[in-house]
Amino acid sequence: MLPRQKYPNTTELTNHWTELAVPKARYRNKMHYIRLLRGPKLDASNLKRPLISILLTITTDLGDSFLYPDEPVDLAISVENPTGQSVILEADRPPRWTAGMRCLxxxxxxxxxxKKDDVTCTxxxxxTTQTPPLGVLKGSDMLPWRVARxxxxSEGxxxxxxxxMAKGIxxxxxxxxxxxDSRSRSQPRDQMxxxxxxxxxxxxxxxxxxxxxxxxxxxGDACSTKEGIYDTLPMREDGFNILELGSGVGILGITLAQxxxxAVVHGHTSTKATVLLTDLPEAEERARSNISRAKAAFSHINPSGSTVALQYEDLDWDEGKHGQFGTFASARPWDLVVLSDCTYNVDSLPALVGTLSALHTANLKHDGVERGAKTFAILATKPRHSSEQALFGLLTSDDWQYNVLKSITLPKLGEEDEAVYIYLLKKG
Ligand SMILES: C[S@@+](CC[C@H](N)C(=O)[O-])C[C@H]1O[C@@H](n2cnc3c(N)ncnc32)[C@H](O)[C@@H]1O
Known part of the structure; x- marks a missing residue:
């Protein structure tokens, strides 16, 4: 049963981590995030001039450094009520982020x-340099081959x-x-x-x-055509099951589900898919909220009813490595295991690799799975330090084969690059 589809050859195959230049991190050369340091507060005590105060920073994903731009970065802030009307009094000079700042x-x-009760808004x-749609990050802007010089x-x-904010809170x-968005860019419904x-x-x-x-x-980019989805994922037409380890807020699993x-709406596949997000209990609340949001979005994409079951279950690798899985994770064999940014903590690598191997063993025990069937995993990582290379020794010891499916340079704000490496792992 597992897998029906062989992985096609990929263009960028590299077997050794050491062949990849692990870039020297320079603080200002990273992808950055506008992050709120606390929830914006409404001060409506002066009715003539109610104010919303926002305390923000611009940091890396790890929050270990602040944006240090060569040129000041102006920010645009919009405040709109539920009907889309602006409730801002007048456009002030845009707030400006300059080198050396830690918060704004x-x-x-x-x-x-x-009044407070009147202020329900987004x-x-x-x-300010962002092109519409405002407030949205376009996935294609993350991909060097989609970004115009x-x-x-292209600058970062x-x-x-x-x-x-609801009633001022x-x-x-x-x-x-x-x-x-889709590669074809032809149909609005291709945008998700x-x-x-x-x-x-x-x-x-x-x-x-x-x-x-x-x-x-x-x-999102690679799977937007029929050939693309079959080239990128080991799809099966009679049901396709994806399990995500360390899903966090669920970005990867939810994207795959979408x-x-x-692909079902476009007739590229008729498979019934299950996507199971897993993580430690502390991740559960956010992951479940994001699943609810995604399900609402599915009903727009496919009004005739979603074909993808999107679920969450706790899965601690310290239990997974012993083959201890919850009801959902045990319920079916997994065609694909996915994980992103889960390899930065070297201490947890043995449990992580142990969990991958235990999932393979569990796969083989399911009815209808051929003996010797392979288990596939896609592992994405942005290397942070050289000790993470220990992953590859552990994978090799457990008979996992691996190669780079794609390496993607992050957009830079400065001179040096960081990259995300997407590996394909195989066992069996
Ligand atoms: C850096 S976050 C990445 C989250 C998500 N994959 C992403 O890319 O946004 C690492 C994730 O691994 C999870 N994690 C760490 N140790 C774990 C363990 N022992 N068992 C299960 N999940 C674990 C964390 O809870 C966290 O959600």
Missing amino acids: DVKVSIKPHL IRIHP GSPA LIMPVSVE CSPVAVRTLRL DIDLEEDIGESIARHIWDAGVVTASFF VIER
Whole structure:
């Protein structure tokens, strides 16, 4: 049963990590995120001049450094009510982020005489250089082969953020919107916006990471045609099951679910797919919220009813390595295991690789799975330090074969590059 489809040859096969130049990180040369340090606050005490105060920073995914731009970066802030009308009083001079800043305190004046209960709005923050749609990161801007030389995206990307305020009280979550558009660009329905909630403030499991954004963008692009989806994923027509390890907010698994839903709508496949996100309990709440948002989006893509079952279940690799899986993870064999940015902690690599191997063993025990069937995994990583190479020794010891499916240079804001490497792993 596993797998029906052989992986096609890929153009960029590299077997050795050491052949890849692991770039020297320079703080200012990374992908950056506008991040709220706390929920925006409404001060309506002066009815003539109500204010929304926003405390933000612009950091890397890890939050370990702040944007240090060569040229100041101007930010645009929009505040719109549910009918899409702006409630900003007048356009102030755009807030400006300059080299050396660690945070930026912005006050936005909104229309006079708005009381707290009247202020239900969406606040969006993005660089003024961003091309429409505002507040949305276009997945194609993450992919060097889709970005025109000289465009703002070729110089570096800063991910926008949005946040909801209801009756003057800010939601505890920020939202990132990733737009996956098709290679053909011909039909509006090929565009899919994925809304991903993340925590305001610090957390590992509950915000998005470069490797997930880049890999989701890659899948959105590569799987937008019939040939593309079959070349990129080991699809089966009689049911296709994907399990994500360390899913965090769910960017990768949710993208794959949306990509498959789109393919069904276009008649590229008629498979019934299951996508199971897994992580530690601390990730569960955000992952489930994002699944709910995705299901609402599916009903727009496919009004006749979604064909992709999107689920969440806790899966701790310290249990997974012993073959201890929950009800959903045990329910079926997995055609594809996916994971992004889960290899930065060297101490947890043995449990992670052990879990991958235990999933392979569990696959073989399911009825109808051929003896000797292969298990495939797609692992995306943005190398942070050389000790992460230990992953490859562990994979080899457990008889996993691996090669680079794609390496994608991150858009830079400076001189040196970082890259996300997407590996294909095989066992069996
Ligand atoms: C850097 S985050 C990446 C999240 C997500 N894959 C992404 O790309 O946005 C690493 C994830 O691995 C999860 N993780 C770490 N140790 C784990 C373990 N022992 N079992 C399961 N998940 C774990 C964390 O909870 C976190 O969600």
